[in-house]
Amino acid sequence: MSDVDPAPLYILSFRQRDELAALAANAGWQVVAARRAAGAARRFLASGSAVAVIDARGALSDGLAAAASLDGAVGSNGGAMLVLVSRGDIEAIARFYDAGATHFLASPFSEAEFVQALRFAHRHAARMAGDWRATAPADPLGWRLDLSSGTMQLTPAFARLLDLAEETSPRAILRRLDAAERRAAFLALRRLATRTATAFAHDIEGLGRIVQHLQYDPATRRIDALVEPLGSAPDSAVAMRDALAGGRDAGGARRWIERRLATAEPLAVVLVALNRFEVVNTAYGRAAGDALLRGAHRRIEQAAAETLEKGALVTRMGGSEFLVATDQPRARIDLAVERIVGALAKPFVVGDSIAVLGCRIGMAARGEGDEAASLLRRASEALADARASDSATLRVADAGEEEAPIDRLAAELGPAIDHGEIDILFQPQVAMGSGAIVGVEALARWEHATLGTIGADLLFAAAARADLEIALSDHIQRIVLERAAAWPRILSGLRLSLNLTAGDIARPGFADLFLDRVDTSGFPRTRLTLEITESGLIEDLNIAATLLTTFRSAGCRIAIDDFGTGYSSLAYLKSLPLDYLKIDKKLAQDITGTVRDRVVVRGVIDMARSLGLSVIAEGVETEEQLELLAKEGCQYYQGFLCSGAISSDALVALMKAN
Template sequence: MSTGEGLAARLEALRQALGLDAAAWAAAAAEAARAVAAGGAAAQRLAARVGGAEAAALLAAYKAGLAAVDDGGYLAARETLARRLLALGLDDAAVLLPAAASPEAAQAVLLADLLLLHEACTECARREHSGMLEAVPALHPGGWLDRLLGERIARARESGAACGLALVEVRNLTEVAVALGEAAAAELVRGVAARLREAVREGDVVFHTEGRRLGVFLDRVAAEALLELAAGKMLRALEEPLEVAGRRMRARVALGLSRLPGDAAALAEAQRHAGLALAAAVTSGREVVFFDPALAEANRRRLELAERLREARERDELQLHYQPKVRLADGAVVGVEALLRWHPQGRDPVPPDVFVPLAEEMGMVHELTRWVLMRGVREAAAWHRDGLALDLAVNLSVQDLARPDLVDEVVGALTAWDCDPARLTVEVTETAMMHERERAEDALGRLRALGVKVAVDDFGTGYSSLQYLRRLPVTELKIDRSFVAAMAADAGDRAIVEAVLGLAHGLGLGVVAEGVEDEATREALHRLGCDTAQGWLFSRPLPEAALRRFVAGAA
């Protein structure tokens, strides 16, 4: 409100909220009303940048200063406010209103400050109740939390103390989002943040960083070795299940930690180092990894490898190898799976389990998939013209399914080389299908309508929800090698394979067994009625020319 009456009503509401005497209040109320307008913008910044609990604490500090509204009491109250705001990093709002020129004006300014703080507190509470304000602060470069933590690091350095920075990733977040929805995933993150706050000391800070990753700043510990104890305490705090969407579940987390000043001199460097440690924890399956200089060197080599991978296509370093698929009933080669290989000039080949995850991380999967499609379809069309009746299977990733132009690119490759769509199979993992459910349904449905077949790769290792077998146009299941490899000797794996075969055939789907490496496994699959198999028993992946010779020899 901007009118005098409106300000008076706001001041009266504040008096009632604070329970202050009306007579003592009235003398300064009119002057305070004239001072309020000068502090409106600062109060809005306060409301936007702190939580309701902190605004309430600021209000309580000001109320305590109201006991002696004279020059000294006024200054003490404003000093308290300034200190608290600076501690929050709100240096641009350290003084809500201009300094008072007299004790009378000081009283009015104090009351105006109180009004603005009260309204900031009310606004924060409203936003928190409506879910508009995150309960955990976010760390942004140059933001108030960035400045606050930087100051704490500087103070710790001056006193000879150590600090720590931990980055925390919830490993099962995607599973929760897929099974229960994004709201449940957000609730899980909030629950983890609350547990972390309980586990650390009052001066430590739990915050959000990129995505749904959490961070913990461990302020001034007596020795760096104590950071390991702090990490263990955080993990123990998460052992008990959390309440998420009406269910009890455990949060599986990974922690990456950086020591200050041991590993880094500044916050930004500590963040990079903690990120490298977290990546190592996620990759290795460990719960906690501390930064080590070797991680930085490995990251440098990884980035160099990524740059070379970006140039691999232009340098003609990419190749397709094809692993034959054999029909178990008669041993005929009926198809192949296209597998990408990278042979850098003058260097040893780079294994797929190294460059494929790197491509996913660097956002290069799209380019590689497009290259595989064009090259694979071109060679498959040539086989068909030469009388080789081989189906071609190409793998699609989560990132591929998320692309709106996926179907257009597949159609473009088939059209460019005049290849029958029925000769192409796209293989998608369960995880990819569930991660991009809506887009997977749309894209795979459109591809199937064109005649392209759809296979579920690594069946049994993902979310194992059978609902997608009804919703998606699946034509084939590929039984993961982890079940196939030991089925001849392990009754449990054999039972799983037999169950998958019964399920697939009952739904009218074909089945391919992966990872067949010995005759006993081939014979067991054949007796169970498995349609097709691939593995080193038949052939390792072959370059195109060698594949032609292999097929000719098997005919």
């Protein structure tokens, strides 16, 4: 028997399970052994193991697939993966490493060599997943400045030294410098306009003379600063990953979670795993895979930023698995999850091809006595359940008796439709040249008795969960058309914009059904604009083009909505019969950002107009945005600068006052 403390060990061996299990058991391990890869991640997590052994001898392809499937579960929980390979397959070690393996052993090997390899893997896991606050290297002193948002984030150690919050303003740091040192800081920052790295020195209380090494990343428009005594500095961008909440390594994420768990605040962690990533990585190579992961990270960050308050952590945990951690209420987290699912369902450009991946998600909320390791393990178990499911995208650990808001909405949506609780509001669309209201977009709302106002995004997310997307879409279309057909004379000149969903476009015979619905309502086809989004088109562009051509021939106009949020927009502009291009809210609001932002918006407007399309900007909220968009050639806008979504009666009053 070994002198190691008894510890669980997960072994997956396709041909020699019993032999390996006996060797490990004789060495003192509590072995959970399997011969089939099905459910490997779930079994590994359930075993409580910190070490997974993948025996790929004589089963190389099965071993690689198993390693890839376990990567997220092992990496997220700070574990180790020991892979056994045949001597003739040593060249495959690099592929196993890319798939998440941490240790390797080539046959033939002795019992002593196998046990020693287990011990080293266990020691690695102990360092990675033990007490992260105690075993992690000291936090570096430094900061990150995001030039796009003007926000600054300090490493925990630097924040403690300066007695400042981790999230602060550049002005708070500059106030700590005297006039001469402040000038040196400004000059260093100015130098970053022509170079990516520079430095400046100054005195700081508690450290004496120090140097701040600055690195600028033009792609993210971030400046990373590493603060240390005068001398050579490591790559500051790499060093900062371990310390900042936005860092991209699993250890830094666990330390972030541990700090939050030390408070009494609520906390939930969401693990997001990409589907079919290994297929893309193998087919197109590691460079393409890395680019895809960066793209996925950006989409997750954007979805989280749109739905969660400031302070949420978004990071990559390892392999193709990402973490979102937040203290926000459950309903907001559910909306964030739906946005993430939608964002990752859109296609990725890989070389000259397009790849559609999708994702699986596991979620867990903090429980009494939780540490980072236990909280992440429960989220990993939920993720493993989601991956094992044929249809479920999301699994929630320890949901208990509290029903998730999205599940509650899904359960109550059917009766709400039947009882007429889903209402319609209209947001005006305004001609920039005259200021006249020329049209409206119909938007669905549900005034829930306890959860408050439920907007279209969450409403359709609940419909998807309840498999009621078609029923909800039919219901909304009928209400919108009947209500608009009954408008008084003052509204009789307005165009009506109505959204079509992906489910609508995919329905056989939808064109005839919908046009019959329009004619039955009495609303003129020629005043109807049908809006489609990229997510509603991606499955089959040819089918969408045929359907939209039918509608256009019938007198309707077609608009592409939320332009600028997707990744294949140009293909849509070339292939679809369009009349309007609607610029996404975030892109439209970027008009008041940097010169670069404005150039992008100008390019979109110029491109649309050169194709004969009218341009509608969404989300316009300020006179400055309106003026700049008008100067660039945008013809119409909608947004709170004119009005939010309002009832028909309020719309009549607004038209009278306009």
